[in-house]
Amino acid sequence: MSEPIPSTYREITRAEWARLAADMPQPLTAEEIEHVRGLGDRLDLGEVADVYLPLSRLLSLYAAGAQSLGASTATFLDEPDTTTPFIIAIAGSVAVGKSTIARLLRELVARWADTPRVQLVTTDGFLLPNAELERRGLMRRKGFPESYDRRALVEFVAAVKSGASEVRAPVYSHRIYDIVPGEVVTVRRPDVLIVEGLNVLQPPPRPNDVSVAEFFDFSIYVDAAASDIERWYTERFLALREAAFRDPASYFRTYADLSDAEAVETAAGFWHGVNLPNLRENVLPTRHRADLVLRKGADHAVESVLLRKL
Numbered sequence: 001m002s003e004p005i006p007s008t009y010r011e012i013t014r015a016e017w018a019r020l021a022a023d024m025p026q027p028l029t030a031e032e033i034e035h036v037r038g039l040g041d042r043l044d045l046g047e048v049a050d051v052y053l054p055l056s057r058l059l060s061l062y063a064a065g066a067q068s069l070g071a072s073t074a075t076f077l078d079e080p081d082t083t084t085p086f087i088i089a090i091a092g093s094v095a096v097g098k099s100t101i102a103r104l105l106r107e108l109v110a111r112w113a114d115t116p117r118v119q120l121v122t123t124d125g126f127l128l129p130n131a132e133l134e135r136r137g138l139m140r141r142k143g144f145p146e147s148y149d150r151r152a153l154v155e156f157v158a159a160v161k162s163g164a165s166e167v168r169a170p171v172y173s174h175r176i177y178d179i180v181p182g183e184v185v186t187v188r189r190p191d192v193l194i195v196e197g198l199n200v201l202q203p204p205p206r207p208n209d210v211s212v213a214e215f216f217d218f219s220i221y222v223d224a225a226a227s228d229i230e231r232w233y234t235e236r237f238l239a240l241r242e243a244a245f246r247d248p249a250s251y252f253r254t255y256a257d258l259s260d261a262e263a264v265e266t267a268a269g270f271w272h273g274v275n276l277p278n279l280r281e282n283v284l285p286t287r288h289r290a291d292l293v294l295r296k297g298a299d300h301a302v303e304s305v306l307l308r309k310l
Helices: 014-019 030-036 045-077 098-109 130-136 150-162 226-241 260-289
Strands: 009-013 086-092 118-122 167-173 178-187 192-196 218-223 292-296 302-308
Touching (some): 014 045, 030 098, 045 086, 086 098, 086 260, 098 118, 098 218, 118 178, 150 167, 218 260, 226 260
Parallel strands (some): 086 218, 118 192
């Protein structure tokens, strides 16, 4: 019988992880936390203190280490220091809470003295426009790897990592469910760039292609049981029915008047027809590529942390 393969991760319980933040002051107010919290996500002062404050500090240590190595390398080469932005990736399923985590980490990391300039970009902006998805027959595959302009995403992240002074990315609107024509987000050489999206840890589609993951300095995967994510997805859909879907300009306006039973059935159709297959086929298989995995329980709270060994 063969020996089991040793794990390349440290598994840290929530209690052990929380102790790492025992002497760290809480930099955010309850109002600031509420501002970054996504619909349906659990996030309060305790969760931030126990989980995300130590995580932000760890990220700052990694970023400072990269800056130090860059400066030392420049000295060795007798060249000016041209250390480029530290790039963090956040991956995970639809409705798992990764967008909330990305916004929260942007606020926390920016409060450390050595990384005051932090920007956030989501890969939604690199989805192909709806007209192009329709032309390719991919509207029912929105969120799958083939629905993105992979080359544009790679070129964007590569430009940031090369030290370009200014790089632009397209903007996606969840209200119109499409790319906003002519609107861009501009990244101006931050200390840290956070890139959040479903498929950011995807390997290249062909052996000689470049993967966007090659430009990341640290990557996080937000993990939870598929059954819990389905429930969160349904709860979010029901909440949106009472809020954003009622906007006359919303792409999903047609769902605003569904009954509870009809809304649950519609959400189940989206989940089982699109999001669960994408999770199983494309998102979950990238979990092992992450430097850190946040494992959530049924109540959205993080229960344990896996940290890759150095």
